[in-house]
Amino acid sequence: MTSPPLNRHGPESLHQQLTSRLRAEAERLGEGASIPSELDLVETHGISRTTVRRAIDTLVEEGVLVRRHGRGTFVATPRLGHTLDRVGAFVETFLAHGLEPESEVLSFQWKTDPAELPPELGADSTASLFLERLYRIEGEPRAFAYVYIPEPFGASISRADIEQHPSFQVIQERSGIMVHHARVTVCSRAANERTAQILDLPPGSPLLVLYRWIYTDDDKLLQYSGHYLPSEHFELTLEPELSEPHDVSYAFPLASSMLRLARRDPA
Amino acid sequence: MTSPPLNRHGPESLHQQLTSRLRAEAERLGEGASIPSELDLVETHGISRTTVRRAIDTLVEEGVLVRRHGRGTFVATPRLGHTLDRVGAFVETFLAHGLEPESEVLSFQWKTDPAELPPELGADSTASLFLERLYRIEGEPRAFAYVYIPEPFGASISRADIEQHPSFQVIQERSGIMVHHARVTVCSRAANERTAQILDLPPGSPLLVLYRWIYTDDDKLLQYSGHYLPSEHFELTLEPELSEPHDVSYAFPLASSMLRLARRDPA
Structure with missing residues (x-):
C-alpha cells in the first residue's frame, strides 16, 4: 500500500x-x-x-x-453459485464450476426411534437411513450435509454406495424410482459449535441452509436433506419465470407513533 | 418446569x-x-x-x-415464507401471511457518481435513484431493503410515491412498463453494525440476503434491490419444476491423505 x-x-x-x-x-x-x-x-x-x-x-x-x-x-475467492432452477445432486454445483470435491461420510446409521426422527419427515415418518457428508476441496471443508432416506428407499443402500456416489444418484439407482418433484426451503443460520468445527469456521458464522424434500410421482418422500453452506463460499441463484405480467397495488399504512431512526450516510 | x-x-x-x-x-x-x-x-x-x-x-x-x-x-414465532417461485413486490410476502407492514423510507437520493454505483448495476450503469426502506410489524423492524432504479425509470418517481407504495408497483405505474423477467441471488451474511442497528439485532447476526434484478422485455434493468432478512423471521421457499427425469452419475475421488474428524453423536 x-x-x-x-x-x-x-x-x-x-x-x-x-x-x-x-x-x-x-x-x-x-x-x-x-x-x-x-x-x-x-x-x-x-x-x-x-x-x-x-x-x-x-x-x-x-x-x-x-x-x-x-x-x-x-x-475472497468467487462464491459457487448453486442453481435453484433445477433439482439435482448437490455435487453438480461443484462440477459446474470445474471442481471435483472429496467426500467424507461422517455418519451412516438407521434411526428407528420416532423421537429421533425430525418433524420435517412428516407425521407418518418411518425408520430412516441417516447420513452426513462433508465435501472438501483440496482438503478444505466446503459444505456439510445430512440426508434422511425413509425405510423403503433406504433399505437397499450400503455405506459403500454413499461413500462412492451422491445419495441423489444412489437412491434412484437402488430403488429404480426417479425423482418426480421437490420442495426447497432456504434460511440463514449461525453455525453451532459442532457445525463450525466440521466446517472449520468460527462458531456463529453465517451459513446458508438449504432444506430439500424430493418425492416420487405418487408423493412419497424419497429424501429429506439439509445442506450447510458457508456464506463466503456459496450463493444461490434463480431465474424465476414470470408467466404473466404481474401487477400489485398496495398502500403502506401510515405509521402513527413511529420511532424515527437517525438518518446516517448509507455509503 | x-x-x-x-x-x-x-x-x-x-x-x-x-x-x-x-x-x-x-x-x-x-x-x-x-x-x-x-x-x-x-x-x-x-x-x-x-x-x-x-x-x-x-x-x-x-x-x-x-x-x-x-x-x-x-x-419463536413461525418464519415468514417468501416464495421464490413468483416475482412480485416484497410486501406481498407479508400480505400473504395476513400482515400489513409499516414502511419507513430511510434514504431517497440520486446517485450520479459512477464510483458510488455498485458493480451489480452493470458496466453501463447510469445515474440511479437509490432508496432504502425499513419494514416494521407492530413497530418492530422486520426487513430492510435498498433499491436502485436506473435513470430513465427512476426520473418520474417522487419520494411520496415510495413512501406510500412498493417500488415494484411505482416503477411499473410511472414508466408504463411491465416487469418481464428477473434474476435472483440469495446469500447469507453477518449483519454489519449499521444493518444490525436498523434491524435491532446484535451485530454479526445471520441474515438472509436476497438480491434481485428485474428487467424489461428488451433486457433493460428496471430495478436492482437487496433485501436483508433476519434469519429468525424469514425463510425462502421454492417448488422447482423437474421438466424431465433427471439422472446423475458421479464417483467421488478417493481422498489420499484425509484428516479424519472425530465422529460425534449427531443427536
Whole structure:
C-alpha cells in the first residue's frame, strides 16, 4: 500500500477513499492473497481504527474480502453459485464450476426411534437411513450435509454406495424410482459449535441452509436433506419465470407513533 | 418446569431429555413466551451449563426457540415464507401471511457518481435513484431493503410515491412498463453494525440476503434491490419444476491423505 496519502479535504470521505484503494489492491493481489492488518492500515494511513474497520466491513459485505478467524483478512475467492432452477445432486454445483470435491461420510446409521426422527419427515415418518457428508476441496471443508432416506428407499443402500456416489444418484439407482418433484426451503443460520468445527469456521458464522424434500410421482418422500453452506463460499441463484405480467397495488399504512431512526450516510 | 427429575441412567442422554422437555414446554407456552434462563435450568435440573446450552442450541437450530440479545430465550414465532417461485413486490410476502407492514423510507437520493454505483448495476450503469426502506410489524423492524432504479425509470418517481407504495408497483405505474423477467441471488451474511442497528439485532447476526434484478422485455434493468432478512423471521421457499427425469452419475475421488474428524453423536 505505497500510495499517495489519503485526502482529508477532498469530496470523498476517508472511508470511501480507503474502500476504493483496498478494492483496487484486492484486484491487483488476486484471490486468496493476504491484506494488511487493521493496525498496519491505521499506521500506514494515519486514520482511526473505526474508519479502517468500516472500509473492510464494506468490502466483506461486497464479497471482495473475507476475514479468517485468527488469521487475518484475505481477498475472497468467487462464491459457487448453486442453481435453484433445477433439482439435482448437490455435487453438480461443484462440477459446474470445474471442481471435483472429496467426500467424507461422517455418519451412516438407521434411526428407528420416532423421537429421533425430525418433524420435517412428516407425521407418518418411518425408520430412516441417516447420513452426513462433508465435501472438501483440496482438503478444505466446503459444505456439510445430512440426508434422511425413509425405510423403503433406504433399505437397499450400503455405506459403500454413499461413500462412492451422491445419495441423489444412489437412491434412484437402488430403488429404480426417479425423482418426480421437490420442495426447497432456504434460511440463514449461525453455525453451532459442532457445525463450525466440521466446517472449520468460527462458531456463529453465517451459513446458508438449504432444506430439500424430493418425492416420487405418487408423493412419497424419497429424501429429506439439509445442506450447510458457508456464506463466503456459496450463493444461490434463480431465474424465476414470470408467466404473466404481474401487477400489485398496495398502500403502506401510515405509521402513527413511529420511532424515527437517525438518518446516517448509507455509503 | 415442574416435572420429574431427568433420568441419569436411562437410554436417552440428559441433553436429549432436556431438549424434549423444552420442546414440549415451548409448545405449551406458545409464541413469544419467555423460557427459563440457562442458570435456572442448570439449577432446576442439576445438570451442567454445557448440557443446557446444547439443548437450547438444538432448539434454536430447529427454529423452536430464539435467543434475544440481553433479553433471554423465547419461543419463536413461525418464519415468514417468501416464495421464490413468483416475482412480485416484497410486501406481498407479508400480505400473504395476513400482515400489513409499516414502511419507513430511510434514504431517497440520486446517485450520479459512477464510483458510488455498485458493480451489480452493470458496466453501463447510469445515474440511479437509490432508496432504502425499513419494514416494521407492530413497530418492530422486520426487513430492510435498498433499491436502485436506473435513470430513465427512476426520473418520474417522487419520494411520496415510495413512501406510500412498493417500488415494484411505482416503477411499473410511472414508466408504463411491465416487469418481464428477473434474476435472483440469495446469500447469507453477518449483519454489519449499521444493518444490525436498523434491524435491532446484535451485530454479526445471520441474515438472509436476497438480491434481485428485474428487467424489461428488451433486457433493460428496471430495478436492482437487496433485501436483508433476519434469519429468525424469514425463510425462502421454492417448488422447482423437474421438466424431465433427471439422472446423475458421479464417483467421488478417493481422498489420499484425509484428516479424519472425530465422529460425534449427531443427536
